[in-house]
Each structure stands twice: as structure tokens, then as C-alpha cells.
Amino acid sequence: MAQAAAIAHDDHHYSSTGLSSWKVGFWTFIGSECLFFASLISTYMVYKGRSVVGPYPHEILDIPLTSISTFVLLMSSLAMVLALDGVQKGSRKLALIWLGGVILLGSAFLGFQVYEFSHFVHEGLTLKTNVFGSSFFVLTGFHGAHVSVGVIWMITLWIMAFRNRLPAAGSLKVEIAGLYWHFVDIVWIVIFTLVYLIQ
């Protein structure tokens, strides 16, 4: 009997929890990322109101504009959900449309950020200006870097879908990418709230 059980499990897709190892591993990685952003956000919070020279946050942060970019990023998460659904249904068309949507919305968010950064530099806020500048650019910059990695990842998936290499059986790849994308999105909501809304 033991022999039979052993042979039944003799296969590299074996898992003691029934979950894919990729999922378990990726959730662990996201846990690690949580601590990374928690530390960056804490650093920002520690230095809140500690700048000795301006520009200060209230003088320079543009809440309406950032609300739009936040909305764009939130919508990209919706697109992500629909893209995964499309892949799981085996629809190449839906996969291409919605992955494309994620890419466009993600890029739009990055565009907003590039505009915001260059505008701030123009206003005299750089990494070197004050502790607000240092902690703001490093925090949002690392978030932006995460979005960029996500966009590249999505482009890769889009190309795979385009080449018919993203079958429903392989939807785990999209699911994992989706986990990452939603995580980055949630981090932004925290940043938007703490950095922009509560000044």
C-alpha cells in the first residue's frame, strides 16, 4: 500500500498542500515585499514634517492629478482580473485585449509619475533638497520601479498570448503575474493615502 501511494505521488508536480509551489513561493515573496515597502513607508513617515527647507509636501503634491493616476492604476487591476479570466477561458482575444489594457494603464500610471517627478524637479524638489525630497522620491521611485517590472512582465505575457503560447492550462503564469500586479496596486493605495491624502 505504501508502495502504491509512493508511486502515485512520484511526479514532480507533487505537492503536500495541493497548492502549486509557485503560488506558495510567490505569496512568500509578497510577504517579503510587504516588509520592504513597510520599511520605506515608515522611513517616509518618520521624516514627515521634518524638512527644514521647502518645498514642503502641501506646497507641491497635486492631489487631483494623483487621484487620476491612482484611478488609472486601480482600473489596471480590473483589467488584470479580466485578463486572467480570459486566459482561463482559453480566449486568446480576451487575453490580448485585457493584458493590453493592463500594459496601457500601467504605462499611463508611469507616465503620470514621470510627469510628476519632472514637475517637482522643475519646482526645485530633488533628492538633495530636503528629507521630504529624499524620502518621497525613494519611496515612490521604488514603487514606480515595481510597476515598470510589472509592465515588462505583462508585455512578455502579451507576446506569449499573441504567439499562442498561453493556453488555459498555463494560466498559473498569468495568475502569479496578477498576484504581483494587485500587490503593487495595493501598495500604491497605501502610499497614496499616507503620502498624498493625509498630509
Place this chain on the structure above:
Amino acid sequence: MDCGPAPPGGAVASMNQRRTRMNKAKLPAGLNTLVVYLAVALLSGCGEEYLQSTINPVTDYGEVTQNLYVQVFWWTMVILVVVLAVLAYILVRFRERPGQERPAQIHGHMGLEIAWTIAPALIVVAIVIPTIQGVFEVQRPPDGKALVVEVVGKRYWWSFHYPELGITTANELHLPVGRPVSLRLESGDVIHSFWVPQLGGKRDVNPVVVMPQGEESKRNWMHFTIKEEGVFWGQCAEFCGEAHSLMGVRVVAQSEDEFQGWVESWKTPAPTANVPAAPAGEGAGAGLASALPAPGPSAQDPRMDAGAQAPVAEDPLVARGREVFFRESYCVLCHAIEGTQAPGIIGPNLTRIGSRLTIAAGMLENTPQNLEAWLRDPHAIKPGAQMPAAQAGVTYEGQTFPPTNLNDEQIRALAAWLSSMR
């Protein structure tokens, strides 16, 4: 090694060794320290003196720590003895005997687990309660009026400023016995830690963070009342760079009378600090001091009288040294001497430097010979020091200081003059 009886502490005057005389660590109070001393005696053949002993406090602040340490020490000793005794018993009693069968397979015992969770928990409570009392006690400001001293740590020396007395000195902190003292700690560069073990535990000397308008930067304080006279050794305890190990400090604890005498002496410049007789400022020196505001040591300054009243013939070497200091070097850019035109604030204040026990922040006994060595090449004594040498400049935190270019004759004179300012 000195095995004889300790000379009375606080004998500041009796300093004929290469280094300064120090007060002896008193025989310890706690039994645990007795154990320590027994071990010491066993190893070295006689009682030792430990100038930076953490277990011979001379202040109320240090005693809080010491009492706690003794308590915790005994708790941990009990645990250690129990654990090691049980372990030793096990190792002897439960060795495998030849042909022994597999022993009974016991997987655990809930009662025991609970017991050895609760027992340590109780010990922890017994330690935590007095500890937290101690935590609050050592950080409580004194009840009465305290003598405030602003301590500034810099790489690699200490500046002491008594705001109420208007005194600034360096590396040697004079304090009265029996009066509450509050040290206000701040750093001029990186983090240091002020540690004179016999006065009590260390406190970090943090750089002052510039705050937005209207907010006060936080500084650390140490509060204590010294109970014994003596010279207490200490040093920086937070790694601060190349010469961290050479950043010493001496605390001279004096009776109230002696302390007042010291304060008084500080109110007038040392007799040789300025040119004894008016008119001053004659002789156009080539030194940088000539660029300073012209009047020079003002003869009309009443504080000068003390010096003027003693028309003893001045040692020409001393006079020459003064000339070197004010006119032939750029010493005054960094060093200040009260009552003279030397205004520098980068380096240690040199007022009455001749009366100090040590130079180079506790590293050398204060003799003309050591002063000469220091002036010639400070980096041989303290690598990383900011003071330029005769033949070598320094670059420090972006500032460049050229070589002093002093020759042997100038150095000897300078040392003689500095030593003369008692």
C-alpha cells in the same frame, strides 16, 4: 604592578608618573565582585586596580546600575549552577552501559513543561520589576538645582561648557562632589558615547538634528551626584572613526571648595597668557594673528591685573612661545584661550592648559616633552586627529589644514608657553 595600598584618591597634585595618577577602585561591595576579585587575585597574584571598572560606582546613578547588576548576577548564577549541575548529573548517571536495552521512550510531560515555563517566568518578573524602577530612576532629573555642563563630543576629543559659570574647557571635566550634576550631551559630528564607568553607565552623544522652525532638537542628559573625590577615567564608547580608541576623558571630582577655587582660577587668564606689560601688540608679526582685530590683549582689561601684579621676570622661552602662538602660526584659527585674542572654536579650548592632567584627550601626561611631541606630529600619537602636524597637513570633513611648518625651536617654545599657563 602596584600591589601596595592605594594612595588617597583625588590626589590631583601627585602626578610624577609618566601618566596621570588615578584614584584606586575601592574594594567592591557585592559578593559577586568579590568572586571576580578572587579570580583576579588567583590569576595575577595580587589585587589589581581598574580605573574604568564598571562595578565600583562613585555616584548615586552608578549605584542604581550596580545594585541591579548584583541582583541579576545572582539570579543568573542560580540558574547557571542548576542547569550545569543537572547536566553534569545526567552525563554521569545516564551514560550507556554495555548491553543496555533501548531506554524507555518518553515523549514528554505536561506538568514538567508547565513547571519550567512558570519558574523562569517568575524569575523574569523578579528581575523586570526592579529593572523598570531602575530605568526610571537613572533618567530622572535631580530634585535640587544641578550644575549643568554641556558636553560636546568631537572626533576625537571632548569639549565641556559650563553655561552658568561661563567656562569652556576640554577633555578634563571638573565637577564638585556632593552636588547634583546634569550633563547635556551633544555631538559636533558623528555619534559618540560618554562613558566614565565609575560615574555610571554610558549615554550616547548624538549629533544635533536640525529641526523645522519652532521645534527643539532632542539631547541626551546624564544626572548624578558624585560621592567621592578622585580622578576618574573614561572614554568614548561608540565607534566614531579611526582614533575612536584614543578619545579619552578625565573627570576630576573635587570638594566644593577646591571646585570653587578652580572656577575662580578660570575667571582670570593664566599669568603668562598675555604679554605681561602694556603696551601690547608691539612687533609686527608675520603670523595670521596680525590679521585679527588690532587691539590685542587689552592692558586695560582688569582681569589682566593678576598677571601684571607679579612682575617676575618671564622665562624668555615662554615669551617666545606666546609669540609663536599668536604671530608665527595659525593656532588661533582653531583654538581659543579665554582672556586673549585667540578665538578658534574648531579645536579644544586651551585656557589654562598647563593645569590639565593630560593632553590629547587623556592619551598623554601633560608635560612639555609630550606637548612637543604632540605639536610636532599629532598623528603619530593619534592617527586621524584633525590637528595638522609640523610637516603634514590634514584634510578633514572637506576642510584642508596645511602643515604648521613649525621648527623645533618654535615647537619647544610653544610647549613651554602652553605648559606655563596653569
Place this chain on the structure above:
Amino acid sequence: MSVATGTLKAAPAAHAEAAGLWSWVTTVDHKRIGIMYFLTSFFFLFVGGLEALLIRIQLMRPENAFISPETYNQMFTMHGTTMVFLVAMPMAVAFFNYLVPLQIGARDVAFPRLNALSYWIYLFGGLFLNSSFLFGAAPNTSWVGYANLTSLQFTPGRNVEFWIIGLSILGVSSIAGGVNFITTIINLRAPGMKLMRMPLFTWMTLVTSFLLVTALPVIAVALIILGFDRFFGANFFQVTAGGDPILWQHLFWLFGHPEVYILILPSFGIISDVIPTFSRKPLFGYPVVVYAGILIGFIGWGVWSHHMFTVGLGPIADSFFVASTMIIAIPTGIKIFNWLATMWGGALRFPTPMLFAIGVVAVFTVGGLSGIMHASAPVDLQQHDSYFVVAHFHYVLVGGALMGLFSGLYFWYPKVTGRMMSEALGKWHFWTTLVGFNLTFFPMHFSGLFGMPRRTWTYQAELNLETWNQLSTVGAFIFGAASLLLVWNVFYSLRKGERATANPWGASTLEWSIPSPPLHYNFPALPEVRSRDPLWDEAERREVEAATLSEPAREPQMPSPSFWPLLTALGVVLTWGLLMTHLWWAPLGGLAFTAFMVFNWAFQPAFR
């Protein structure tokens, strides 16, 4: 003895893994990666040890000038950094790698190529850090690198930059390793291997891995913001701009205290497996020992400021951290009591692994108790940053962690190599180590109590610290010489050691059911486990061995070798390393290189 030891089965040639250098460079086999981890960390142990000996020579006499202060500062910085990041952590990871799959009945870790990546990043990161010596610019601001000393203004030169970048690189390796082992342990346990049946070493690996993935990002952020200050002129630690150096201490110790448990828990796991084996009794209070380990991991996150009692956080914060620190002593004590209870009533044997395990129990107790002394905050005001603390953490990290790893080395060496280590040499090694270790570190309690600060290049003769320091120096040389015995034993036994059977110690856990050394796929068929000590139950042992010693009908498919992990690791090191050029675009080149390698990796099938 009622438990028969398994018979040695030579691996049929057809099952043998490919040999040759290239096969090692491209390997994704957890056992080979484990061996490489071990050898690399073993090498760095001697690098760090050499640095320690230079420190000890310098301190042998007061006012000595054997090495310059600058050299000394580089030595103690590199000694600490090396021993923590290049020796203790990766040596534990070597054991994780080799043993965890064997202990839980898996053929490999969850992500074999990621595992290879972890190793290569570790190797390159370690070499990068040590390459600073070639430039005469080894890190010189201590292993804790307190701001604002590390600012460009106070420490010009590349020393601190080597440190920032080296540690950042190593952090990537540790996080990847942590993710891998968590996934492996959660997901790749053999049938019946419930969590509460896992060997204690695997349990402690799991707890340690959680600490790795959560603690390392915190120091990563600390290093990143310090890097931004130094490379790009940011203000995080510039007091003139409102930057607060204390932030560094919080971030560093928020990582640093979990790090202490990252270092010690693997050793606890090892001796929790070794002690029952040589007591011939199951571990006493298994669930309690497991929960105590988990609790230590959790509370380990709430004690960081006990490293900062002198900073001036105020009495309320100090009191909180006094209490949390004292509380962590309770689960630690529980572990010690359970080890004692395991031995109680046993039939004790004392081969070298057991000697080291007992050594850990005794020596760690001393280190733990001195820790309680400076957990009392006012006492810490005296002991902090003195040699008393140096004594304390060497008792914990050398006596506790390193000796535990030595115990594991002697214990599992036969499994890895198929040969026993020399017992005679082993016993010599143990006793000389014990003497050398205690002679080195016990006197440091006294030098500390008598006022010797740590990180001090020299001390004045009048302080009367010479005797204590001389004892430490003599001890250090004995300790160093003892370690040479270990080197000799490791390499000598490889050729001349007695052949090992599958289960030479009569141990109870799964890894001892397979041949020594194991086949490259570990288990011909996955065994089914029914208890914590499967090999100590006669019926269960037969069932397990029917699977583990069987001839497989077809050879299990194993992940293919790959050189992309190596190249990706090179890319990671290149990206970080190019920061040293101070050209903002240079790292982008490294990044592009890395991305290229990652894509190749991603599209290379794991199995061919």
C-alpha cells in the same frame, strides 16, 4: 539495539549524476549546492578567523601598534561582517540545502534553479565584499555601520560603499533562499509527513526562513537609503537637513535582532536532532520545543531596541524593551530544559556530534544568562559596547551557533560523503575548541566589566586590562589551531574515513533511510511516514525502507542543469557593483544584462 542499521547500497552507475567541473557549475541539485555552500562558508570561516587573530595580536599588549588603527578598524568590521553574513548564515543554509529535502522526503527543493541562484549570488557577493581588500578599502565602520559615521562627509573613500553593496547583494541571496525553503517545507513533504512530524531541524529551518524573508528587506531598505545618501546626495542621515542617524539604528536592529535568531535557530534545530539520537530517546516535549522555536521567532521581532538602551529613547520605550527581551528568555529556557529532559533517563553515547551538542547546551546557557544581565537596561548602560557584550554574543554565536553547526557537520558528514569522520580527531577538535573558546571569550567578561570598550584599537596600560587580553589572545590561537584539526578531519576522512552505512548513528529520521551518500534523486519512491521517528518503529522502518531502498521502475525525472542561475547571479552582482563607478547609467547596463539572463532562464524548461 533493536533497530537494525540500513545496509549500504552502492548507487548503480546508471543513477550517478554527471561529474566534472561543468556539472557543478550548472548543477541545480540541492545536495551539490549544499556542499558548495558549506565549502564556501568554511573557507570564509578561516578568512574571518584570520581577521580575528590579527585583532587578538593587536590587543595582546596595551598601546600596541602591530597594525594601524585604520587596518584594525577594517579587520573588526570585516570579521563581524564575514562571520555573520558569509559564515554563520550560509553555513546554516548549507545544512538547509542538503538536509531539508532529505528530512521531509523530497527529491529537491521547490525551486532548484532559484536555489543555484542563491548560491552564486552568495559566492559573488562574498568575493565582492572581500575584493575591497585589494583596493585597501575594506569596510571600516563596524558590522552595524551606524549612521552618520557612514556618511560621505565622515568616511570618504570606497570602504562603506563596498559594505553597502556587498550586503545588498547578499540580501538578495538570503531572501531567495528563504522563499525557497518555506515553499519546500510547506509543499514538498512526503505523504504522511505532517508538520508536527517533521524533524526539529526542518522546523527550525522553516522558522529561520520566515525570519529571513521578513528581516532582510528591512536592512535592504536601510542600505538603500544609505546608498542614496552616498551615491546620489540624498539627506536621510544628514543632520543639517533634518535627517536622523537614529533611524539607521532602528532599521538595522529591526533586522539585526531577528538576524540573531536566524543565526541561532538552525543550531537549535541541529542539536534537537542530535541529542535524541545519542540519548536513544525521542525528543522530550516535541510540540513544546517547536512552539518555543516559533515563539522565539515572533518575539524576536519585538526586542530590537534592547540594542539601543544607551541611545536615549526614554524610560517608557526602554521599559517595554526590557520586558519583551526578558520574555524571550522563557522559550529559550524551555528549549534547554527539554534538551536536558531528553537526555534524562536515556542511554547516552558520546561521539563527536553529541559532544558538540552538549557543548552547545552548556555554553549557550552561559551566553544566554549574560544576555539577561544586559537585558536589564540600567546594567546595559555599563555593559553596552563593552567587551562584556563581546563575550556575550560570542558565547551565543560561537558557542551556540557555530558549535551547533560543527555538531551537525560531524553528524551528517557520513550521510553526505559515505564516510565517517575520524572520531579521534573529532574528540581532539572538540576538547581543544572548548578550551580555546572559553579561554578566548570568558576573560572578555572581565575586560568588559573593567571598562574595555569594544571596537577599540588599543587600550592604555594603566587600565590594567593586559592580563585579560593576553588570556583571550592565547585562547584565540588555541581555538584557531583546533579549527585546523577540523579542516584536516574533513579532508582526511573524505578519503580515509571508515565507510558509512545508511544509518550509522541509529537515528530516527527519514534522511537516514536512504543510502550514504544519497542517490542524486534522493528517493527512488517517496516513502509514507506515520510518526515522528519513522526509523525507530520496526514496522514503519520496513515500510519506509521498502520505498527508500527500492530499485525504481523508471528513474525519476530530475530538473535539468542550467547555467542561467550563474549568469543571472553575475548580472545581479554586476548591477550593484557598477554603482561603484558613481556613473548613474552604469548599473543600467548590469540591469539589462540581468534581464536578458532572466528571460533566458524563464524560457528554459525546468525539465528536459
